[in-house]
Amino acid sequence: MMKVLDKLLLFLYSIAIGVVSVILIGVGFNWLKNDLAEDILYEVYRSDAISIAVGVTGIVLFLISLRFFFVSLLRGGANTHSIDQRTEFGDIRISMETIENLALKAASKQKGVKDLRARVRASNDGLEIILRAVIDGEHAIPSLTEDIQRAVKSHIEDITGIPVVNVAVFIANVIQTNTIKSRVE
Known part of the structure; x- marks a missing residue:
């Protein structure tokens, strides 16, 4: 079950990061005009509903990032199934x-x-x-x-x-x- 959930989260995370990268590329190469960027930011700060939606999206992306970080640390050697034994000389x-x-x-x-x-x-x-x-x-x-x-x-x-x-x-x-x-x- 967790593998399916992780795959779904990775899919959603990839889409979100893709959208953010397209926006950053547009800003970096001046494809987005200053007026458009200012209008978007003005709407985000002016409307409470949009501000909450952006904040919640940021929190969700941050939590997904933490999940992937901890999964990458925990599953380092767990992909190969093995029998573990302890002897007097070691494992x-x-x-x-x-x-x-x-x-x-x-x-x-x-x-x-x-x-x-x-x-x-x-x-x-x-x-x-x-x-x-x-x-x-x-x-x-x-x-x-x-x-x-x-x-x-x-x-x-x-x-x-x-x-x-x-x-x-x-x-x-x-x-x-x-x-x-x-x-x-």
């Missing part, structure tokens, strides 16, 4: 992409696996890994999926030290193997 951060690649590496070593995709979620108990696989159809699916689950769980726990609570394997498809028998004449 360790392992990205989710790294864990996905480790899961793919372990699963791809199993015979019969042809194509893989992985998704990792972190929970309070440990990691939940979801694998989508395409297999060759020459191996029994229950034993193949058990081998994949066992290999992925042990590989990730050995490499990262993070417990794996679930490895779900979804067999998406079976591909046809091209076995060409040679004909001897």
Whole structure:
């Protein structure tokens, strides 16, 4: 929800800054006549409604600027999802992409696996890994999926030290193997 709100605020802020820059360019290159600028300022100071509208617009633009300033400071390293661990020597951060690649590496070593995709979620108990696989159809699916689950769980726990609570394997498809028998004449 906040990302959508930030995008909307950035859009409105960009339009407002664009209008202000066009006015400043017009004043800087004398495209706006002095009489026109004086008339506009006179109307702003003369009418209470226009003065309030300009003041509120200024406050809103200032608050949006503060919002973007604080968001830019807070989201410096939060764009990449990671698992953070503390050891006696310091902090360790392992990205989710790294864990996905480790899961793919372990699963791809199993015979019969042809194509893989992985998704990792972190929970309070440990990691939940979801694998989508395409297999060759020459191996029994229950034993193949058990081998994949066992290999992925042990590989990730050995490499990262993070417990794996679930490895779900979804067999998406079976591909046809091209076995060409040679004909001897």
